Amino acid sequence: MTRQSKYIFMLLTFLTGCAPGTYLPLLSLFLTEKLQASPFEVGLYFTMQAVLGIVISQVLARLSDGRLSRVRLVQSGAFFGILAALAMVFIRDYWLLLFVAPVCMSVSFVCSPQIFAAGREYSISVYGDSVMFTSVMRTFFSLAWVVAPVLSYWVATAFGYEYLFSGTACIFLTTIIMSGLFLPDTKEGKRIAGEERVSIFNRDTTVLFLAVTALWLTNNLYLISMPVYIKNELLLNPYLPSYMMATAALLEIPVMLISGKTARTFGIKKLMYLCGIAGCLFYGVLIALPKNSETGFILAQIFNAVYIGILAGIGMIYFQELLPRVPGQATTLFNNAAATGAIMAGPVLSVAVGITGFYGSSFGILIILTVLATGLLTFVRDPSQIRHTGDNGMADTGSGNASKILPETAMENSAEKFSEKV
Secondary structure (H helix, E strand, O other): OOHHHHHHHHHHHHHHHHHHHHHHHHHHHHHHHHOOOOHHHHHHHHHHHHHHHHHHHHHHHHHHOOOOOHHHHHHHHHHHHHHHHHHHHHOOOHHHHHOOHHHHHHHHOOHHHHHHHHHHHHHHHHHOOOHHHHHHHHHHHHHHHHHHHHHHHHHHHHOOHHHHHHHHHHHHHHHHHHHHHHOOOOOOOOOOHHHOOOOOOOHHHHHHHHHHHHHHHHHHHHHHHHHHHHHHHOOOOOOHHHHHHHHHHHHHHHHHHHHHHHHHHHOHHHHHHHHHHHHHHHHHHHHHOOOOOHHHHHHOHHHHHHHHHHHHHHHHHHHHHHOOOOHHHHHHHHHHHHHHHHHHHHHHHHHHHHHHOOHHHHHHHHHHHHHHHHHHHHHOOOHHHOOOOOEOOEOOOOHHHOOOOOOHHHHHHHHHHHHHHO
């Protein structure tokens, strides 16, 4: 592995962000317009895809930390992504598509966690630390979600869904080719963690999973309720929600980089506390703002960017640091916490709106959930205070494993070394 390999990790991270970013934003419209799916059928499709994604990706993640090559897993996942995209190009029967596309697309969800896991192993092997490298990778993933949805709307409007999903298939095909040619085998020559029984659930990871799930639940509740609240209840500019989302997405990128740079000096757990505080401030500002203050809603995205920027970057790193011997499972566990929060958001919002009668009521619930999630973090140990012993997936990560939690000063130096190279 060479230092030049870092570019392929950034490219593949961008591609695996672009692939879902091209079809997910328009999937509900595609189902209703082309397949005449009912609201129940749309919900069933998304739920089935999310649940299958959680189960399949976690099983494959366990295998990935054993003998299976991460490169082959990325290629296999991308291949199934191609099948799912082609199914959406040619199949126009809802029930047939339901039993083909969600299954194939769920397998494709393995791509991103495996690239992040390989990136962690690579960066520790080359730079001695993974925090800054993972943070930079996460910014490329976020950048993909800034670019891809805009392009997907343009392609679907100008050329149609067939061209859009064909483009998705091309992105997956490019992922197969680039990973096969350039992605290094980060497990070559290392002791295989999967040969031993490793439990990924202990007190720290279980509580962290609950906390991160709750934090992602609040974000999904916000994303679902905010457009309706702005447009239909406050009667403000219908384009304001898109301005708010774009502002937050752009501001998240520097937040991820800064949090990655300061993680070792400030502390991963303290950054997660800051994440929770920013979330509470954000939802509180939304409630306190004058209801006609469009500028205020946009400026409030500063707090939202800090909230999601830290959660998306440091949240993943927290799992990886707690489970250094099984980075594939650790990264997938973080992704599945986000997916679980997304699944729970719909029912929670339905209950809240059913009781109060308006979408703005959800913001009070968001503050309560964020406070509870932040409180749960007090029961999770800071990775810098843990000396791993090999029990319950938490290992003394010797240099032969390329996953050691190094002394803090060495970590800072290695992070600075990588920052200078990027």
